[in-house]
Amino acid sequence: MAEKLEIQSVSKHYSIGQNRLDVLSNININVESGHFLSIVGPSGCGKSTLLRLIVGLDDQYDGSILLNGTRIGGTSLARGIVFQDHRLLPWLTLEGNIGLSLENSGWSRQDRALAVESHIELVGLTGFEKNYPHQLSGGMAQRAAIARALVGKPEILLLDEPLGALDALTRLRLQDELLRIWRAQATTMILVTHDVDEAIFLSNEILVMSAKPGRIASRIAVDLDYPRDRASHEFADLKRRVLSDMDFSSNRSEAA
Known part of the structure; x- marks a missing residue:
């Protein structure tokens, strides 16, 4: 399957007075068409910032973000986004x-x-x-x-904690709905979430990020058949692996 989204050596910083705040450092990701990628990591690791760059809300960064070989510039119907607040x-x-x-x-x-x-x-x-x-x-x-x-x-749907404000039961139901929609539409989806269970339930692949500045700590393939059983040993084993990688990346960020 051809790779549609290419994120090449992307770094992002903000200038605050005389100080420089590095938010993202050397992010490299290729996302295949029709893929479901989830991004997890500690608060402040640049997950939402990365989505803003992909959707075209911010073009002040180093590196390249290409969709079908063309650099993203500004917003477009080719990229949709859903926030935690429905707006x-x-x-x-x-x-x-x-x-x-x-x-x-x-x-x-x-x-x-x-x-x-x-x-x-x-x-x-x-x-x-x-x-x-x-x-x-x-x-x-x-x-x-x-x-x-x-x-x-859109060719890509970006999801920035879209279910984070919902009660637990509604969130589970909407996860099922999101999975149904993804499979019906075959749209590439990139989800930012703090919920590891949600990431495993939905995704083909999980990207774990570390903070200060935001980097890719690991990429984990989710090789489980759909529909996924949250109570299975395979699901639990994968959750332990993701949490372990998140803990390692968090400790490394604190030590930096």
Whole structure:
């Protein structure tokens, strides 16, 4: 399978007065088309910063980020993003929020309407088209955010702790939904999460990062068949390995 996303020697720093804060250091990742990659690591290791660079919200960095061989510059329908906060506009209905993503798509009105309808169905919200955000539960609002990010048919969907604010039961249900959507759409997904179980349940591969500055500590293939059994010995063994790598990377960062 061809590699679509290439992150080459990417480093990022911020200048704070006379001081320099290094956030990312020499990040190199190739992500195959249709892959599900999760990124875990301690707070402050640059996970969310890396997503911002990939989506094109920040172009002040060293190195290169290429999609299909072309350097990413600015935001694009080719890359969708979902945050922990759904960020739905309160004055728009569900279908209005999702359709807003297509305003500058150049698509016809009919094509936009069909895309909105099909993606509302994809995330299981048919019947709630005219509801406003305050009339949706937290889980429903996050489904709407996922639909909004997918409606433009992006090649990559970036997920920045999208389930982190949900209660435990809703989070488990949304993990199942996210897995179903990924398998139905075959969209490349990159998930930032602090939940190791979530990363193992969803991903083909897990990237463990260390902090100060953010570096790749390890890459771990998740060679478990779907659907995955959280109670299995294989799942538990993999969780121990990821946690061990996270602990090692955290201790190394503190010692730096």
